[in-house]
Amino acid sequence: MNLVWFRTDLRMADNPALLHALETGESTLALFVVHPEQHQHHGEAPQKLEFIKAHINDLVKRLGQLNIQSLIEVAPWYSDVPALIEKIINQHQVKKLFFNANYWLNEMKRDEAVIQMSQQSNVDVKTYHSQYLLPPGSIRKSDDSMYHVFTPYKNKFIEVLKQRYQLPLSIPSEIDADVKLPDLLPEEFNSPQWPVGEKAAVERLKKFAKNNDYQQERDFPAIDGTSSLSPYLAIGVISAQQCLAHVLKQQGEPAFNSTWVSELIWRDYYNDLMYEYPRLAMHKTFKPNAVDHWYHSPELLDQWRNGQTGFPIVDAGMRQLLAEGWMHNRVRMIVASFLCKLCLIDWRQGEAHFMAHLLDGDLASNNGGWQWSSATGCDAAPYFRIFNPTTQSKKFDPDGSYIKKYVPELRDVGVKEIHDPKSNTRSLAMYPQPVIDYKSARQQALAWYKDNPVN
Template structure:
């Protein structure tokens, strides 16, 4: 903390990236305690392309920046947007900004991926040469401190991680940080110069932190207690749909925890039993894995022996998968949902990923990249973790012999075919049994694709390929 006698004489800068919110924001809150603040957001469109971020995600980011700046103006807090091509350009741009505005302290929330860590280190070094001090704050994790075993090592299995994570979570302060104090009368809102945004499904995800908060509380009060029984059925709106806001930091971790605890307490339940909370723990697990094992950010599998697998290089099969023309209705519905909305139901992500990596037997990294290029909620660590789980190459992944039968998955989780009819309309007139695996004649009549692979033979081949790796462990 800065001494009281100099507090108001020092200008503070809050540097925001994927933490576009004014509530429960450590850097914003703690900087404001030290005196008057400015806020700067850095945009790196070329870097986003290198990291395969989707146009839907960058467009939602643009909307969140606008609403954030409008809110900050009402607090009397000036905010600016700096747009540069890549992370490489940020240290110099921030240095110039700080010198122009006589900034002496820069506050930011830490990131986990290796490129982001390197960016922040370079910024701190360059600002340090000008006598500008940086103040890194905790990253956006439910449990911000490392979750380690009794031996002080990172967990590689989720279940013991979750047990330790829950213990640490129970002991920490879970009250969301308040908004920053109003430092002056409201100032005029100036529209930031954003030229990299396109269109996205704004009707589903409004670019507004307050809208995200309303969705959070609505979910916790009306859906969370039924989440376990409804979350696997894509035709049922049983999930939170909050992942895009979490990916861009429009919601903070303490906000989610507080809402879960408050709702459970009012309903007489135990917040520790929340299945949605467990899903948030998986997000922490994958993010900490990425931090502890940086090679995961370099296209490497967690299980090194799986890098010797000879993946199928047939581009026509991969293209059919991306277009939702595999001839397997539930897979096609999933891919078309992704292509049309920028989002995919989590059960369908597992089905689609298993189909590509285990049945088409295409390199999982191609699917990981395609998802990132289209998902509005794409987070590098979670997307990587999910794909490596499905492909049986990752940490605590599905066993290699576990291969989803897409037809059985469809019959189980979309029994009436309601979801399939929504996204594969050519099959809408089929009955609830035929729609999961139409006959040859039905496919011809509906104008629907024939299956691009045979499930039984490709499953056997995939298991055999993984079995060959046993002696390499």
């Protein structure tokens, strides 16, 4: 009996653990384990757990069509997993265990314990790479050290990727099977914006790869100019390899150098950094001597969290996060710069708030983005690069459509005023006054960063 352990790979296509298990021709059992306490301990969004449960249920049904039986188990903590899998091994006479590798500290410790237990039980363990375009550690400098600047990393990455690129593994052929399904997980996820299922994710990918003008539209939050695939990538409903394959199919080899593929490479880069420097998973700054004492202002932090800063583009983004569990990437940069560089509040407060609400919450990418914004991270934005929220708003939401969608009290405000409403307009619209003065806050930030070096 084979056992395939699904984790951040909730799909059938391009899933090497599943497909190699099926190639053996032996009976195969699928295992799904949810970790509610561990999930909560990591500060991840409750709706993300519901999204995971919904996709487990969907995948269990589809595996049933291949005559593959599934087990759905609950293990509160990662440390509970080895004993759980040992029990399954004994009950089902498992001879081979297949799973795709994870690369973060707690997950690797869990997997090492499972591998050790399995080997003691004379179970052959097969692990595969599937979560990123390249395994961590694939891209090194000539002295075998990790790149600390993204551009040379990306250039080397593309060179290696072209040499190693292979088409994604195909999906198994579904058969008309009648398998008794296990008791499915109770789920509360219901969002038209994020339809559940591998097929829905692939259709979204195909549509984006065929019709997108990402380079021109990606920075405008009112436009459907991004792929919106990040929630599916975060839990492995689709793979980065599938994303690359669909873009290559539409654009050919030039796609390797496209802006969207560059964003996929950023995802690998942040994962590589967390793999190389586990301290990043422990709330440490990447730069060892970076500033690490920040202003403490609970009231200002709550105003930011709740979208009540009086800066429309910031408030629109924060309200979108609360309402949808997602935020446009350009707006993520704006709200992060506002918190860290204009309010001088610890980036970890923003990192935690994002993880607590994001459907696409990803430890490495979220940490990398926040440390980039705060100037404490690897190849971060320099301390003096401070986004002006009003200028950003005028440039990337020129007619105020995005603002009006999420800040409805401003929907009747004219285009000339909506980015920086005047006091009388704010009063009539019941919209808050700005919580900071941008010019003075910027000068304060520049002086503060000079007194508290980030290098």
